[in-house]
Amino acid sequence: MADGGGGWQPPRPCEAYRAEWKLCRSARHFLHHYYVHGERPSCEQWRRDLARCRDWEERRSAEAQRSLCESERARVQAAQKHALVWTPRQSPPADWHLPLPQEEKDE
């Protein structure tokens, strides 16, 4: 996941940053967010990320790349900060694909 070096591209297409920014700023989202969290949403980061994405597309700016990575990592961190109530599985349940316990015979 290291940035820098050949082959890097923004984590999302620039159009996705624009769409998220527009959604964030919509009246509907304001209402949803206020209802759930009791405060207005903050959309500034999407706008910054959009600008950096375009900056990288036009000028291949290293600073834009660095900032964009930092911003996305912060999002991932924020999403992970609550411990789960249950233990994650290492593999899916063994019986998920098994046939039903008692197959019904067709009459």
Added chain:
Amino acid sequence: MAGAPDEREPGPAAGEPVQQPHVAGRVFPERPPEGKPQHRFLSGFLSNNQKCQLMLLRTLEKNPYVKLLLDAMKHSGCAVNTDRHFSCEDCHGHVSGGFDASTSQIVLCQNNIRSEAHMSRVVTHELIHAFDHCRAHVHWFSNVRHLACSETCVRDRAILSILAVRNISKEVAQKAVAEVFESCFNDLEPFGRIPHNKTYARYAHRDFQNRDRYYSNI
């Protein structure tokens, strides 16, 4: 996870109430070993069972919440097969559906689901239980906090959902929800956000499909 059929509690692990239910315990009379959907030919052209199956197929094809959940489950090793993992049955009371962890099946109450919109909500709800079952060791029957966690979106609805399938007091249900709410409310998998409507669900699906690019470039 208690998967042995012999010691299975009556009925599925989790369900969605249509109205304020007073029932708890056995509301899914058609669950194994003897259960078989009954075909009733009403005045309508199709039986309840046929209507249920048709609405299910439409939901699976069109609904963005459902499509994301199916993709996420496939990615987690629990690909969903319609014939194997869904069952349209008659149910007692006002319950709309449930997830039976002991058989890995989603039960759809063909006598209570009356519209495609309702079917979409039920399938989404139960797929979330199935998804949680797939990715984590959820003790559906022995740990009411685990059940509460899978039901958590809005506190009161979580409490109602628990009371629909567990013979416990409202106070116990409330306590379980309160204990897990902070953690479980913030667990947004697989959506990554609260999908308030289909637009959010479509964005979430797009993000899910983009995850390889995302994680390899941050």
